[in-house]
Amino acid sequence: MNILFYGTKKYDEExxxxxxxxxxxxxxxYLEANLSPETAALAAGYEAICAFVNANIGAETVEQLHRQGVKLILMRCAGYNNVDLKKTAEYGIKVARVPGYSPEAVAEHAMALALTANRHTHKAYIKCRENDFSLNGLMGVDLYKKTAGIIGTGKIGMAMARICRGFGMRVLGYDMYPNPNNDIEYVTLDELLAQSDLISLHCPLTEQTHHLINRESIAKMKDGVILVNTSRGGLVNTEELIEGIRKGKFFAVGLDVYEEENDKVYEDLSGTILQSSTMARLLSFPNVMVTSHQGFFTREALEAISRITLENAAAFEKGETLVNEVTK
Incomplete structure (x- = not known):
């Protein structure tokens, strides 16, 4: 089976x-170009294509892929909110993903964001490089004996819960579909917002979770809360988050994902002017830490992503059950 990989980097090929x-x-x-309605025509002659979280796989793209004879879309990631599943079902195109490549990779990055934003280690690094060893602006807060709220208690959320427990934190969980086998204290969303000192988002982006963090939910949070999002940017209403930051609601914010992510998210734009005023405002706050959707980016995770993606392709080729198939 011939597979066309879109949006690949050197580490993907490796x-x-x-x-x-x-x-x-x-x-x-391999193609460096990302998948979009304009590049979908390049899939002519391929039975399958492989795409990443930043690809445009909307209705127009799926229609183009169907015209080229594509039968399988391989997502080399866990998320699939960028795929129009109604269109893939309409055209009989199978979609398979990588549901659990390395929960610890994302959870560890979530805690790294929380610690960096809390203890200002990014600022301390720059200060020390400039021979400034003062402690001005570097004060943080203890996480020990504080309360962590985990929104979304799948594999990544539970990995984050284990990390928080290791810090000596009480851990609360909220999930639309609680798992009774999880060793976690489930509460309502309002209870979690009101009691948590650290809130970490680990739920998928759906119609129900879109803008889960908004003006109303922010108002229910403790003053001085730490918020971390390593899941999907659309979970947070960015304008209302900025409003809360300006009002001093948050002690720190760590974001690995944000609403304005697009096909440039993994590109080097250091020589250009930011076109997004929202991103520029986020970067201007001293208590906000932003990274470029790199929570997955560990050697172990990339090894797992590669293997599971090719196992999905091989299963399809052999006519076997697609255990990681995504359906509506």
Missing amino acids: FFDAILPEYPELSIH
């Missing part, structure tokens, strides 16, 4: 090429 010999039934061609 990890996929390392295990490709184990799948002789598969052939891969």
Whole structure:
């Protein structure tokens, strides 16, 4: 089976090429260009395409892929909110994802964001490089004996819960579909917002969770709360988050994802002027830490992503059950 990979970087090629010999039934061609309605025509002659979280796989793109004869969309990530599943179902195109590549990778990054924003280690690094060893502006707060609120208690959320417990924190959880087998104290969303000193988002982006963090939910939070989002940018209403930051509601905010992510999220734009006023405002706050959707970016996670993606492709090629298939 021939597979066209969209939006690939050198690290993608490195990890996929390392295990490709184990799948002789598969052939891969890499494209640096990302998937969009304009580039979907390049999939002519390929049975499958592989895309990442920043691809445009809306209705127009899916229609173009169907015209080119594509039968399978491989998502080399866990999320699939950028895929129009109604259109893929309409055209009989299968969609498979990587649901659990490394929960610890994302959870560890979430805690790294919380610690960095809280203890201002990014600012301290710059100060020390300039021979400024003063402590002005670097005061943080203890996490020990504080309360962590985990919104979304899947594999990543539970990995974050374990980390928080390691810091000596009380851990609360909220999930629309609580897992009774999880060793976590489930509460209502309002209770979690009101009691948590650290709130970490680990739920998928759906119609129900879109702008879960907004003016109303922010008002229910403790003053001086730490908020971390390593899940999806659309969970947070950015304008209302900025409003809360300006009012001093948050002690610190750590964001690995944000609403204005697009196909430029993994590009080097250091020589250009930011076109997003929202991002410029977020970066201007001393208590906000922003990273570029890198929570997944560990060696172990990339190895798992590569293997599970190719296993999904091999299963499809052999006519086996797609255990990681995404349906409506």
